[in-house]
Amino acid sequence: xxxxxxxxxxxxxxxxxxxxxxxxxxxxxxxxxxxxxxxxxxxxxxxxxxxxxxxxxxxxxxxxxxxxxxxxxxxxxxxxxxxxxxxxxxxxxxxxxxxxxxxxxxxxxxxxxxxxxxxxxxxxxxxxxxxxxxxxxxxxxxxxxxxxxxxxxxxxxxxxxxxxxxxxxxxxxxxxxxxxxxxxxxxxxxxxxxxxxxxxxxxxxxxxxxxxxxxxx
Numbered sequence: 001x002x003x004x005x006x007x008x009x010x011x012x013x014x015x016x017x018x019x020x021x022x023x024x025x026x027x028x029x030x031x032x033x034x035x036x037x038x039x040x041x042x043x044x045x046x047x048x049x050x051x052x053x054x055x056x057x058x059x060x061x062x063x064x065x066x067x068x069x070x071x072x073x074x075x076x077x078x079x080x081x082x083x084x085x086x087x088x089x090x091x092x093x094x095x096x097x098x099x100x101x102x103x104x105x106x107x108x109x110x111x112x113x114x115x116x117x118x119x120x121x122x123x124x125x126x127x128x129x130x131x132x133x134x135x136x137x138x139x140x141x142x143x144x145x146x147x148x149x150x151x152x153x154x155x156x157x158x159x160x161x162x163x164x165x166x167x168x169x170x171x172x173x174x175x176x177x178x179x180x181x182x183x184x185x186x187x188x189x190x191x192x193x194x195x196x197x198x199x200x201x202x203x204x205x206x207x208x209x210x211x212x213x214x215x216x217x
Contacts, residue, residue, distance in 0.1 A: 012024075026046050076090075123136055124171055161173075
């Protein structure tokens with residue numbers, strides 16, 4: 001007896017491997033059908049089977065449209081069938097997407113982060129007055145905190161003022177005001193470790209029970 005064994009190395013490559021070899025063979029058979037009515041009927045049946053194999057696509061908007069597109073892709077765009085949706089083209093599939101712009105740092109002082117420039121743009125849009133002055137010092141203190149997180153050593157306020165002057169293109173100048181920012185110890189002060197009060201109560205309760213037992217004995 002002889003057996004015709006089909007090896008994977010002799011098989012054609014699957015265009016969409018998620019659907020398996022049988023769907024690929026069904027699509028190839030559908031493409032080879034000469035009767036247009038039978039071809040359309042079989043194409044609809046294949047789409048229904050593909051939907052059962054990929055139930056997660058039902059949560060995707062227009063999942064039927066996606067299944068029909070995948071059907072034409074599996075057929076290598078050779079299938080001639082009536083689809084309720086526009087037939088995709090091979091050129092559209094092979095077209096390269098537009099390159100996304102690489103995100104650039106908003107500030108040349110990276111240790112301040114990108115949001116600091118957004119905050120500066122906001123304060124520059126305000127009119128002169130107490131609100132603008134208050135926000136300016138909030139930004140300066142935040143810059144000092146970011147600087148200390150990047151460099152654990154102490155930093156002179158004049159360094160922060162110079163950087164703020166540079167980032168605002170000279171529109172905000174605190175270098176000659178003589179004001180001081182918050183102390184470094186306050187900005188980088190670590191919060192005490194949180195202890196569960198319930199565990200402390202329970203532990204104290206057990207200690208009282210032990211002491212009581214000793215006294216009773």
